[in-house]
Amino acid sequence: MAAKNVTMFAGKGGVGKTTCAGATALHYALNGEKTLVISTDPTPSLSHIFEVQDKKKPVKVLENLYLAELGIAEVKQMWDKKFGREVYEVFSSFVAVNYTDFVDFMSSILPGLSDEFMVDYIKELSKSGEYRQIVWDTAPLGQTLGLLKTPGMLREHLKPAPRIYSQLKLGSETKRPVLEILKGWEKLSNTDMEFLKKDVAFALVTIPEALAVEQLDGILEEMVNDGFQAGQLIVNNVIRETGDSPFLKEKASQQGEYLEHIKSKYSQMQIVVIPLFPHEIKGEPGLKQVAQNLYNSK
Numbered sequence: 001m002a003a004k005n006v007t008m009f010a011g012k013g014g015v016g017k018t019t020c021a022g023a024t025a026l027h028y029a030l031n032g033e034k035t036l037v038i039s040t041d042p043t044p045s046l047s048h049i050f051e052v053q054d055k056k057k058p059v060k061v062l063e064n065l066y067l068a069e070l071g072i073a074e075v076k077q078m079w080d081k082k083f084g085r086e087v088y089e090v091f092s093s094f095v096a097v098n099y100t101d102f103v104d105f106m107s108s109i110l111p112g113l114s115d116e117f118m119v120d121y122i123k124e125l126s127k128s129g130e131y132r133q134i135v136w137d138t139a140p141l142g143q144t145l146g147l148l149k150t151p152g153m154l155r156e157h158l159k160p161a162p163r164i165y166s167q168l169k170l171g172s173e174t175k176r177p178v179l180e181i182l183k184g185w186e187k188l189s190n191t192d193m194e195f196l197k198k199d200v201a202f203a204l205v206t207i208p209e210a211l212a213v214e215q216l217d218g219i220l221e222e223m224v225n226d227g228f229q230a231g232q233l234i235v236n237n238v239i240r241e242t243g244d245s246p247f248l249k250e251k252a253s254q255q256g257e258y259l260e261h262i263k264s265k266y267s268q269m270q271i272v273v274i275p276l277f278p279h280e281i282k283g284e285p286g287l288k289q290v291a292q293n294l295y296n297s298k
């Protein structure tokens, strides 16, 4: 099987997803692989961590490294590009509705449609072959789980649709395009699901603390149930040196218990530990330091 060229970083808010995604992207780029690091977090921090001000999408950060933050505006554009107008034209032939209301309406009856477009967008980027590596920085867990579930959910939603439309008293010249569009959507959700399962490697990030570990257990269970496999498990913010500080010693011993839990429960996974650094991680030198821990690189 060909190596997956998309790596998705997922985890609870604040555990270090963006930091690890940034470090991974830098690692690939420094190895000479053309890399895109892309965020689907509605409150992204990628450009902050790479210290770029340019709003261009994608923006070149350094040789072989490009960065993009995907927002609502891009998602709406995708709607248009994929089939917004097409669907609208059919519907507006028998219902008086303006385009914006129509898009809002469709988005509300098909929950997760914008998630679907995000998955689809990354799928198209991946298939285009423009980048050797795509590193995908995601929003906190709840949203990301939604993203993974959307293609399957959309497919379920669409199942009864052809039957319902067939029963509508519409002329066959209106009916046929609608049915074709529905079929197109179903195909889209199938290929997106296949893409997530075949081409995306999942890296889960956590920290050795009660809530983060609890959420990790939850997401891994859900992922397995949905047929996804997490490849890499990153435990971040681990205290390595305590000196003679009672505070750090206490903290480190607490972390130790959670680390043990993680290591014994997920012994079959590849687990990487990243130390808690005394400084904020920003810019190339900081990210390089994290990459060294992640990939044993120089």
Ligand SMILES: Nc1ncnc2c1ncn2[C@@H]1O[C@H](COP(=O)(O)OP(=O)(O)O)[C@@H](O)[C@H]1O
Binding pocket: 011, 012, 013, 014, 015, 016, 017, 018, 019, 020, 045, 236, 237, 238, 274, 275, 276, 277, 278, 279, 280, 281, 282
């Ligand atoms: N190993 C670490 N040591 C010290 N600070 C870290 C470490 N990992 C992440 N941070 C800091 O923690 C904050 C949150 O990290 P971030 O990667 O933005 O998390 P997320 O994307 O999961 O919300 C950032 O300020 C980052 O610099």
Ligand SMILES: [Mg+2]
Binding pocket: 017, 018, 019, 041, 044, 045, 137, 138
């Ligand atoms: Mg983040």
